[in-house]
Amino acid sequence: MAVDLEPSPEVAALAGRTAKFIRDVVIPIEEEHRGVVTSDEVRARLQNAAKEAGVFAPHVSPEFGGHGLGMLGRAAVFEEAGYSLLGPLALNIAAPDEGNMHMLEAIATEDQQERYLRPLASGEVRSCFAMTEPAPGAGSDPGALATTATRVEGGWRIDGRKWFITGADGAGFTICMARTSGEPGEAGGATMFLVDAGNPGMKLVRHLDTLDESLFGGHIELLFDNCVVPEDAVLGEVDQGFRYAQVRLGPARMTHCMRWLGIARRAQDIAVARAADRRLFGSRLGELGMVQQMIADNEIDIAASRGLILQACFELDQQRSASQSTAIAKTFCAEAIWRVVDRSVQICGALGISGDVLLSRFLREVRPFRIYDGPSETHRWAIARRVLRRHDKEAGR
Numbered sequence: 568m569a570v571d572l573e574p575s576p577e578v579a580a581l582a583g584r585t586a587k588f589i590r591d592v593v594i595p596i597e598e599e600h601r602g603v604v605t606s607d608e609v610r611a612r613l614q615n616a617a618k619e620a621g622v623f624a625p626h627v628s629p630e631f632g633g634h635g636l637g638m639l640g641r642a643a644v645f646e647e648a649g650y651s652l653l654g655p656l657a658l659n660i661a662a663p664d665e666g667n668m669h670m671l672e673a674i675a676t677e678d679q680q681e682r683y684l685r686p687l688a689s690g691e692v693r694s695c696f697a698m699t700e701p702a703p704g705a706g707s708d709p710g711a712l713a714t715t716a717t718r719v720e721g722g723w724r725i726d727g728r729k730w731f732i733t734g735a736d737g738a739g740f741t742i743c744m745a746r747t748s749g750e751p752g753e754a755g756g757a758t759m760f761l762v763d764a765g766n767p768g769m770k771l772v773r774h775l776d777t778l779d780e781s782l783f784g785g786h787i788e789l790l791f792d793n794c795v796v797p798e799d800a801v802l803g804e805v806d807q808g809f810r811y812a813q814v815r816l817g818p819a820r821m822t823h824c825m826r827w828l829g830i831a832r833r834a835q836d837i838a839v840a841r842a843a844d845r846r847l848f849g850s851r852l853g854e855l856g857m858v859q860q861m862i863a864d865n866e867i868d869i870a871a872s873r874g875l876i877l878q879a880c881f882e883l884d885q886q887r888s889a890s891q892s893t894a895i896a897k898t899f900c901a902e903a904i905w906r907v908v909d910r911s912v913q914i915c916g917a918l919g920i921s922g923d924v925l926l927s928r929f930l931r932e933v934r935p936f937r938i939y940d941g942p943s944e945t946h947r948w949a950i951a952r953r954v955l956r957r958h959d960k961e962a963g964r
């Protein structure tokens with residue numbers, strides 16, 4: 568079957584506008600803040616500028632103020648936005664909000680969409696997604712989920728501890744995954760709850776001090792202690808939380824890849840500019856064979872990452888499960904993007920680890936991507952299991 572992965576003229580135009588907006592408006596602000604913004608005022612300034620430029624919320628349906636792009640369309644636009652660390656924040660496509668919007672569009676009731684999705688899509692509020700728990704709770708293995716939700720009169724009571732919850736500080740609401748049946752270690756039995764900011768049972772314990780710093784709101788440890796929510800706080804159906812998590816996770820994995828691919832391209836551009844100008848041993852740096860190899864390997868990693876993203880996005884747009892293609896793309900991209908940034912640092916020499924270019928900041932920001940949205944090892948384990956299952960099926964076992 569012939570597959571056309573070329574973006575439509577409308578998507579290509581939006582991607583072009585996004586690239587110009589990032590270059591002209593976002594990168595100067597990024598450089599001023601060294602890639603890390605913590606102020607709501609700067610966030611609002613960036614988002615207002617994106618609205619004026621007509622590039623805001625490309626992934627959300629027009630009903631909620633966006634451009635309604637499918638996954639292939641997002642691939643083209645998100646990569647351009649990701650060219651700056653602050654691009655995704657400006658376009659309102661940063662994690663975890665972008666994945667939450669996707670999930671709310673897919674499974675929230677109309678009332679929940681009005682109450683939570685509309686203000687999230689407009690940038691009026693931020694959100695977070697609370698799944699991971701300190702050991703022995705949920706991490707790579709979601710089935711270890713230990714946070715519980717028990718029925719009380721008129722609703723549910725949530726108890727448990729979560730950590731690494733990106734953006735929780737200042738979020739207008741939290742989507743919390745809690746166990747409504749079964750025991751930790753058992754598959755199934757999870758439910759998602761919408762918990763409003765200010766609920767006295769949801770407490771911010773601490774900001775984690777982490778290698779990366781650019782995701783707005785930081786990474787937070789949360790305590791749910793007698794956190795009572797009403798019946799209509801249930802997102803989707805009771806006990807179906809893991810199924811819904813897949814609605815969010817597959818596309819969210821790909822959008823992370825798209826955004827970080829933008830940073831890989833930026834790193835390569837910085838390295839190539841240096842290699843073109845710097846002279847060593849009587850020639851330009853970029854004419855020395857080992858540097859040529861690093862430049863070429865960067866191009867190969869960038870092109871291969873883009874190809875795998877497009878393949879997975881094509882399947883997602885066809886409403887296929889895409890479990891294998893998203894796992895393959897996520898694993899490859901997370902490692903390839905790291906390699907590209909690391910080689911770019913190497914090409915720049917000492918300059919690469921200095922504050923004079925943003926490469927060392929990029930290095931810190933992309934490293935955790937090999938851990939979140941499924942560590943590489945978890946994905947390899949799942950990929951190999953599917954391959955064995957396919958073999959068994961073909962062998963009639």
Ligand SMILES: Cc1cc2nc3c(=O)[nH]c(=O)nc-3n(C[C@H](O)[C@H](O)[C@H](O)COP(=O)(O)OP(=O)(O)OC[C@H]3O[C@@H](n4cnc5c(N)ncnc54)[C@H](O)[C@@H]3O)c2cc1C
Nearest residue numbers: 696697698699706707731732733935939940942944945948
């Ligand atoms: C920057 C950052 C932001 C995050 N944001 C969020 C968020 O907003 N919300 C949220 O809920 N969570 C978030 N997380 C948590 C993230 O989803 C978890 O870190 C991830 O699921 C891994 O879980 P864990 O850290 O408990 O590692 P563990 O589950 O303890 O795994 C440790 C290691 O075990 C290895 N491993 C895993 N599976 C296998 C396997 N099958 N075979 C062999 N080895 C394996 C891997 O090397 C893995 O790194 C974030 C994490 C980071 C780093």
